[in-house]
Amino acid sequence: MKYGAILRACRDRIGMSQEQLAERLHRSRSAISKLENDQQELDVRTLTQWAEITGAREVVVAFICGIDGLSILQSLIPMIGG
Template sequence: MEIGAVLKKMRMRAGYNQEQLAHELNMTQSTISKLERNRKVADFQTVMRWADTTCAKDIIIAFMLNTDVATVAHGLLQILGGLSLWTLYF
């Protein structure tokens, strides 16, 4: 999956249309469209602002780790579940 598709998924999951997200990020709708179609390259700061605004840091982390969100979430739940059980015993 390319970064543009990931950015679009993050935007859509947050319920933003391109114009709304453009307003939040102080960009044009055209820039949002170009980023989502990989016609323009997003720098790291832009990607992180996008993730913050769309509350989708989990998706961008999964993308950076080259895995899917469900796999990351499952692993975290196993770790956190183990920690919860560990605190019950001690």
């Protein structure tokens, strides 16, 4: 599953930089970039921490329920600008 754009949308929605998120997740900025560009596999623990930090728990629920990425992005994008 492609999840990078969704992860980035969650981060962008709260105005957090890759560096800030990396610090909170105890990862490098490079690792965050790789996740957001689908160059590294996402593990469940990182997904749940990402969702907790960005306040996007609905994303984890959507992933678990098998909702497609486009539907998730459509629900996040209006929130980014607001």
